[in-house]
Amino acid sequence: MAKIDSSSEQEGGAIRRRNERAILAAAERVFARHGYRGASVQEIAEQAGLPKSNVLYYMGSKRKLYVRLLERMMERWNAMLDDISAEDDPAEVLSAFIRSKMLMSRRHPEGSRLFASEILGGAPFLQEYLSGELRDWVQSRAAVFREWAERGLMDPVDPVWLIFLIWSSTQHYADFEAQVLGITGREALSDEDLERITEFLTQVVIKGCGVKHPAAQAPSERTSLTER
Amino acid sequence: MAKIDSSSEQEGGAIRRRNERAILAAAERVFARHGYRGASVQEIAEQAGLPKSNVLYYMGSKRKLYVRLLERMMERWNAMLDDISAEDDPAEVLSAFIRSKMLMSRRHPEGSRLFASEILGGAPFLQEYLSGELRDWVQSRAAVFREWAERGLMDPVDPVWLIFLIWSSTQHYADFEAQVLGITGREALSDEDLERITEFLTQVVIKGCGVKHPAAQAPSERTSLTER
């Protein structure tokens, strides 16, 4: 994958850094809302408080800007995906997995929607990533889940469908936010709501997959999957 | 307006009906892929095998065409949403719910993605529907779920989060099809795959929410299969 130059080094002045940040934030919103084609550089520029040409000057092209946003989102994603091993406790790993995904929906809803929009459109820019890097990640987790099942630590569910279940049910609160708010009649979901939902999803997944709790072991501090 | 009336007194002749069908099918694909703004009437016309002006002649405007597609999808949705009562068996109702949603993803993937795209963009055309009709539907189901919980037929989970869980995890296979195929390395999901996924989701939800099986099992505590 292409590296991400975080734009903060070298010749980037304070102005450039500030403008780029504003453009990226605005672009994430606009692309998330209208998709790649539906988004216009003009609208991005307006939301960033800059003239249109400035956006193209900094980012090169609409396409490059879009790819850069996708890569930034993939980096956030990767930063979250720690390694696990068959020696870890299934309940803890699954719980941390769900929690970190919910946190991702909470902290980067526009990024999540940008990603969703890209997938919805057939993933023209991400097909390589999906069938390469991400597929490998899923397969390695699946192998661990299968070993847990063999050891009788959980039911022999298909690990891939389980991963999709966790992804979809957590991303839902970012991607379908408009629906969630409309149906619940809320203006926004509170931290407390999110906590309740996280607990609900964790319980359903762990209980639903027959995950055994380690008999004599208190839940140890396992913070590698959770942010902060 | 002189109308050539050939063999059909209904609104629109055979040609019109055929063309409208082609336009609706093409438009659903294009809107699903690129969103409302990103879709062009030109592309819809090409995929329908008609000149651009013809699409606008039949449908009035891009906007009307889009709204018509959303309404058609809502109709399909409504046709699926049977009434339930607290007297029904929870396991059966939840199982049927999941199965019908999976079938919806299977039969109308473009419609599902069109809907998803609309929600992703903030649901500008559907806000009324979400906070009105659909909200009422959810609330009435939620009331039934709560009564089941009070009767001890299932765990006291929040019904709304449960409905979102079922929606998200089933729609995932239509909306994120590109991701699912990329990761699984398949060309398409087979009927058998869908059946397995349906069974998996059903099991996780029913077991995860502690839904009791009606006739076969006495309500006494059986801790051999589920904890607590």
Place this chain on the structure above:
DNA sequence: GTCTATAAGGTGATAGAC
């Protein structure tokens, strides 16, 4: 570095020929 002006082409919609 920053922004105005403009190029080259696509957009939704419509008028009017057939």
Place this chain on the structure above:
DNA sequence: GTCTATCACCTTATAGAC
């Protein structure tokens, strides 16, 4: 009923003034 020609506008991108 059907389709070609056209409208005014908006799109991305660039050239060049300050």
